[in-house]
Amino acid sequence: MKKNLIILGTALILTSCGSWNRIGDLTSISNRNVDDSKKYTLLTREVEAVAEADNDALEQAVDNLTKKYEGEFLRNVKIYVKSNGKQVKIIGDVWGTQNTLINVTTEANANITLNVGDSIVFNRKGKITEGKIIGINSNIIIVEYNGNKKIELKYDQVTKTNK
Known part of the structure; x- marks a missing residue:
């Protein structure tokens, strides 16, 4: 009985270390200045990026998404942090200027x-x-x-x- 409780307790601790905790929702987020004279369009919806929390993880995650989809900023953003605090994940819609025909x-x-x-x-x-x-x-x-x-x-x- 004691052995089963110890195994169960260890399993719970290990699984809780790997879970994502939602820390907030943002209407929009950007690492650049947004130019009001430009017309921005939706480039892609509900995409995600994960960044390590070594240095400015949130900024790195935003940069990863905007560079990957050639956008300027994100809207409808959900921010998650690993329960161990070592990774940041963001999910959102990428907006930018339409550069291609x-x-x-x-x-x-x-x-x-x-x-x-x-x-x-x-x-x-x-x-x-x-x-x-x-x-x-x-x-x-x-x-x-x-x-x-x-x-x-x-x-x-x-x-x-x-x-």
Whole structure:
């Protein structure tokens, strides 16, 4: 009986050392000055970065995300710290300026350019749904539809319209 209690106690202590503790939510966070004259767009949603707490871990985690997704700042950020205090994890949406125009080449050799603000249609649950592009990166586009709903789609899942 004593042996089982000791094993159980040791297991609880070891598992608690590896858990993440949520320490806060922030509306936005940045390590750079935000320029009000620029128009920022959503580049990607719900991404995360982990940094070691050797030196300025929160700053390092923010830098890791903004550099990886070529953004300027994060919104809707959740901050976690390991219970042992040695790592920081952040999860949030990356915002930045849209620096690229995406050209999509089809088999018919037509060149289609997708930009932020373009109207598109896509198949959603078996129905054709209209939307507007609010973010573009090299792999996906972010589309807003039905008012304020957002979805990430691949380029071959959308059709540009003339609206």
